[in-house]
Structures are given as C-alpha cells and as structure tokens.
Amino acid sequence: MDFDLTHEQRLLADSVNRFVSDRYGDFEKRKAYRSGQKGYADANWSAMSEMGLLGLPLPEEQGGFGGGPVETLLVMEAFGRGLVVEPYFATVVLGLGLLRRTSGQGELLAQVVAGETTLAFAHQERQARHDLHDIAATARRAGDGWVLDGAKGVVLHGDAADRILVSARIAGARRDRAGIGLFLLDPAAAGVTRRGYATQDGLRAAEIVLEGAPATLLAEDALPLIELVADEAIAALCAEAVGAMETLRDLTVDYLKTRQQFGRPIGEFQALQHRAADMLVATEQARSMAMYAAMMVQQTDAAARSTALSAAKALVSRLADTLGKDAVQLHGGIAMTEEYKAGHYFKRLAMIGALFGDVDHHLRRVVAAGGLPE
Known part of the structure; x- marks a missing residue:
C-alpha cells in the first residue's frame, strides 16, 4: 500500500507544523493560553479558521477543506507535538463529525468554519463507563419541540x-441500542447547568445537568452515527498520541545527553541507551497503528471498523503509557514539576489513554470480535 502523502497533504502538514512551532514553540505561551477564561487563546482559534483547519472534514461546496482521515492524522499529530489547548478535537473531530452528517444545519456549519462557534459533544454518563449505548438521559416531546433531562460528564471543552x-434516550431501556437520539442544545437555555473544570492534562471539561432543557432533534436513531464518530475520534487520538510521544522521546534523549553523573553524560551509560532505543521503537509502533487506524476508519463494515480501531487504541495507549513512564523515570524529579514540560506530555498521554475507552475495554472488544478483521 502506498503511504506517500500527496502534494496537498504535504502542504497541509507543513502549514500546521509551522503554526504549532510559531504558537507553541515557547512552552510559556501554552501556560499563558491555559490561564485565559476559556482555557485557550481566541487568536489561535481565529488563525486555525483562516488556515481552513476548522472546515477540514467538510466538502469544498460547504466551505470546507474536503479532507479525510489522513488529513486529520496530520493535524492531530502536529497538535500532539505542541500540546495544543484549543478545542479542535471537541469542535471539529467530535462536534463537526456529528453535525455535518445531519441535515438542516448549514448556517451553523458556516459559523463553525468561520471560527464564530465552538461545539462540544455531551455523551458520557457516570454509569456507562465506555459503553456508547448506555444512555440514561431522556428526551420527551414538549409541543413542537423536545426537552432533555439527565446528566452528562467529562464533556470536553463543554464549559465554553x-x-x-x-x-438522549427517546425510547427503550437504558442499555438498549435502539432509541437513542442526537440533539442540539443551546447551553444558555433554561434548564441547563454547566460546571467547568480543568482536566489533569491542563485542558477543560464540564459536568452538565439537564432539567427540562429545550433542544432540537438532529437524528432519531443516532447510535450508528455516534459509533462512527467515536471511531474517527479514536483514530485522531492515536495520531495525537504519536506526536506527543515523539516530542517526549526527543526531550528525554536531549536530557540524557546533557545530564551529568559521575563526570559524564548519563546518556553514555549503555542501560539508558537501551531505554532510549525502546522509546524510539514504541513511537514507531504507535505511528504504524495510527496509520492503520486512519486507513480502517474508512471501512464500510461497522463491526470490522470498530474492532480495528479498538486494536489500534489498545496498542497505542499501552505504548504511550510505557513510554511516558520511562520518560518520567529517566528525567528523575524534574519531570514531576509543573515548570518542566515533560510531565505535561505524560499527563496528556494518560488522558488520551482514558478517552473513548481504556486498554482493557478495547482488548475485550477485540477478543469478543474474534480478533482483527482480515
């Protein structure tokens, strides 16, 4: 299979890498972005819009870039290298991934592409763990519209x-696959309570309580769509993990070259050289799985697609966890400080490992499916 990038894809990668280098090359800038009320910089968000990144998955006739999984991989890998804090994953990968597959939302799509509107996806519930079909929130008709009741947790960038x-569930029991609807909600409406907080990786999330909150129905039988977008999200997270792993590995190797012990750089000790080599192997294995995820997310067979994405997520998460722990150990105490960036990469990799299913969850799915699709 040919994995060479097209001319347009190389231009996209170069553009995004320059953006990350300019805006995140100095780690102190990231700290400043995080200190804002939204947890990110509006100027960076506007720049992403001007670059066309916010319309990446949309077809050109809708004002988008017309990109697919490979383009998303390139963007997310670069964002992983810079630990970008803007709500790209929440708005474009999740929100736009859902919204663009429903009808009648052309005006809202244009606002997202223009950088005027950000999106979040409120799906996770406390009792569900990682099962996408476990939904207790309910939707009921009220006149010509719908109102929602329930609670959602860890809504990425949901506070802003x-x-x-x-x-929300239109019909059926809590764990039924049928009867799950997808709705669009104005968080400023009556009946919506948001409690925002910082996540361990320095980004933002929210707990949302709905008590008779008015909403617009987008899709009645929405679980297949939600599962598709969740698989796309997993592919994007795998790519982001590769970028973060690559940078954390380079930070560690640089530290081994400069840290002195017994009058010589600790990188001259053979045991530590072997550890650094293991980090390189782990990064390249994760890169291969991220490419596999980007390829398989286009699979039309939903069962085969989900099994492949579970396998990719399980392996990338495990590799990222091992590399992150090795990096912290090789750095010593400095890696645990807030001032030094190695610990921030480790925290982001840990968060990626938990999002949309941890290692055990995805391994169980692969085993239940009888292994990888042929």
Whole structure:
C-alpha cells in the first residue's frame, strides 16, 4: 500500500507544523493560553479558521477543506507535538463529525468554519463507563419541540462551547441500542447547568445537568452515527498520541545527553541507551497503528471498523503509557514539576489513554470480535 502523502497533504502538514512551532514553540505561551477564561487563546482559534483547519472534514461546496482521515492524522499529530489547548478535537473531530452528517444545519456549519462557534459533544454518563449505548438521559416531546433531562460528564471543552450536541434516550431501556437520539442544545437555555473544570492534562471539561432543557432533534436513531464518530475520534487520538510521544522521546534523549553523573553524560551509560532505543521503537509502533487506524476508519463494515480501531487504541495507549513512564523515570524529579514540560506530555498521554475507552475495554472488544478483521 502506498503511504506517500500527496502534494496537498504535504502542504497541509507543513502549514500546521509551522503554526504549532510559531504558537507553541515557547512552552510559556501554552501556560499563558491555559490561564485565559476559556482555557485557550481566541487568536489561535481565529488563525486555525483562516488556515481552513476548522472546515477540514467538510466538502469544498460547504466551505470546507474536503479532507479525510489522513488529513486529520496530520493535524492531530502536529497538535500532539505542541500540546495544543484549543478545542479542535471537541469542535471539529467530535462536534463537526456529528453535525455535518445531519441535515438542516448549514448556517451553523458556516459559523463553525468561520471560527464564530465552538461545539462540544455531551455523551458520557457516570454509569456507562465506555459503553456508547448506555444512555440514561431522556428526551420527551414538549409541543413542537423536545426537552432533555439527565446528566452528562467529562464533556470536553463543554464549559465554553457555544452549542452542545447531546445524546438522549427517546425510547427503550437504558442499555438498549435502539432509541437513542442526537440533539442540539443551546447551553444558555433554561434548564441547563454547566460546571467547568480543568482536566489533569491542563485542558477543560464540564459536568452538565439537564432539567427540562429545550433542544432540537438532529437524528432519531443516532447510535450508528455516534459509533462512527467515536471511531474517527479514536483514530485522531492515536495520531495525537504519536506526536506527543515523539516530542517526549526527543526531550528525554536531549536530557540524557546533557545530564551529568559521575563526570559524564548519563546518556553514555549503555542501560539508558537501551531505554532510549525502546522509546524510539514504541513511537514507531504507535505511528504504524495510527496509520492503520486512519486507513480502517474508512471501512464500510461497522463491526470490522470498530474492532480495528479498538486494536489500534489498545496498542497505542499501552505504548504511550510505557513510554511516558520511562520518560518520567529517566528525567528523575524534574519531570514531576509543573515548570518542566515533560510531565505535561505524560499527563496528556494518560488522558488520551482514558478517552473513548481504556486498554482493557478495547482488548475485550477485540477478543469478543474474534480478533482483527482480515
């Protein structure tokens, strides 16, 4: 299979890498972005819009870039290298991934592409763990519209999002696969309570309580769509993990070259050289799995697609965890300080490992499916 990038894909990668280098090359800038009320910089978000990144998955006739999984991989890998804090994953990968596959939302799509509106996806519930079909939040008709009741947790960038896509049960029991609807919610509406907080990796999330909150129905039988977008999200997270692993590995190797012990750089000790080599192997294995995820997310067979993405997520998460722990150990105490960036990469990799299913969850899915699709 040919994995060479097209001319347009190389231009995209160069553009995004320059953006990350300019805006995140100095780690102190990231700290400044995080200190803002939204947890990110509006100027960076506007720059992403001007670059066309916010319309990356949309077709050109809708004002988008017309990109696919490979383009998303390139962007997310670069964002992983810079630990970008803007809500790209929440708005474009999740929110736009859902919204662009529903009808009648052309005006809202244009606002997202223009950088005027951010999105969040409120799906996770406390009792569900990682099962996408476990939904207790309910939707009921009220006149010509719908109102929602329930609670959603760990809504990425949900505290500052301008619009929130919400899953809620129209019919059936809590763990039924049928009867799950997708709704669009204005968080400023009556009946919506948001409690925002910082996540361990320095980004933002929110707990959302809905009590008779008015919403617009986007799709009645929405679980297949939610599962598709979740698989796309997993592919994007795998790519982001590769970028973070690559940078953390380079930071560690540089530290081994400069840290002195017994009158010589500790990188001259053979045991530590072997550890550094293991980090390189782990990064390249994760890169291969991220490419596999980007390829398989286009699989039309939903079962085969989900199994492949579970395998990719499980392996990338395990590799990222091992590399992150090795990096912290090789750095010593400095890696645990807030001032030094190695610990921030480790925290982000840990968060990626937990999002949309941890290692054990995805391994169980692969085993239940009988292994990888042929």
